[in-house]
Amino acid sequence: MPSESILFDKRDGIARLRFNRPEAKNALTLAMCDRLVEVADELRADRRVRALLIEAAGPDFCTGADMGDLATMTGGTPADRAGLVRQSALTYSEGIFLSLATLDIPIVAAVRGYAVGAGFQFALMADLVVASENARFFAPMVNLAHSPDHGESCLLPRKVGEARAAQILLLGERLAAAEAEKWGIVNWVVPDGELEVKADEIATRLASLAPLAVRNTKALLRKSRSNDIASQFEAERDCVAECAASADFVEAIMAFTERRKPVFGG
Numbered sequence: 001m002p003s004e005s006i007l008f009d010k011r012d013g014i015a016r017l018r019f020n021r022p023e024a025k026n027a028l029t030l031a032m033c034d035r036l037v038e039v040a041d042e043l044r045a046d047r048r049v050r051a052l053l054i055e056a057a058g059p060d061f062c063t064g065a066d067m068g069d070l071a072t073m074t075g076g077t078p079a080d081r082a083g084l085v086r087q088s089a090l091t092y093s094e095g096i097f098l099s100l101a102t103l104d105i106p107i108v109a110a111v112r113g114y115a116v117g118a119g120f121q122f123a124l125m126a127d128l129v130v131a132s133e134n135a136r137f138f139a140p141m142v143n144l145a146h147s148p149d150h151g152e153s154c155l156l157p158r159k160v161g162e163a164r165a166a167q168i169l170l171l172g173e174r175l176a177a178a179e180a181e182k183w184g185i186v187n188w189v190v191p192d193g194e195l196e197v198k199a200d201e202i203a204t205r206l207a208s209l210a211p212l213a214v215r216n217t218k219a220l221l222r223k224s225r226s227n228d229i230a231s232q233f234e235a236e237r238d239c240v241a242e243c244a245a246s247a248d249f250v251e252a253i254m255a256f257t258e259r260r261k262p263v264f265g266g
Helices: 030-045 067-071 078-101 118-125 152-160 162-171 177-183 192-208 211-223 229-244 247-257
Strands: 006-011 014-019 051-056 107-111 114-116 128-132 136-138 174-176 188-190
Touching: 006 030, 014 030, 014 192, 030 078, 051 192, 078 118, 107 118, 107 192, 114 118, 118 136, 118 152, 128 177, 128 192, 152 162, 174 177, 177 188, 188 192, 211 229, 211 247, 229 247
Parallel strands: 014 051, 051 107, 107 128, 114 136, 128 188
Antiparallel strands: 006 014, 136 174
């Protein structure tokens, strides 16, 4: 795979991940997945990054796994196929999606055209999603005789509720951008020509905020999924105390009293 199929750079506190295989609707080859595992590891180790922006070249965001690579998994005995798919799930589904989903920095996804399978999961995993008016979200696993494998069965019910998640996953239904916004998968729907500008604006805004405050806010949102109210109050107390001990907290208060824009150092 040419390295250009996955573009990745970091500047001004923002990591930008771009799928760059538009001639194949940004379908993910195994080599692209290997690179995504590396990117996920790099992001976990780099404390200078304040936000991740995921976007794509061409008319479609990502149409999931490359069918040519999937076809290589159809040979052998049933036990061979099961073992191969199990190892692939461990290496790629967890190596990419679990790693990105557990990052402590916010993730923004800019989606146009089709977000299918793994492409849909990148959107579900994001904290904030901007979609163009022509975006389409599709989880076709049941149509391909297999079950969800990138974490959709965990994240989708939390975003849309169990009834709607069942509708999407059991029937393999497609969601248009407007419906995805109504159901809570998408935050903003914009004209196609405004997609990159809006997504970059949001990522830039996130990167300008106090990093510890942003990370702690994301951590609290994650903990709220399993905490009871008393445990959540305790977690909030710990997080706000940690923020108060930071230099950025002092900078924020001073900037407010001096009527200027704060400059956060992280």
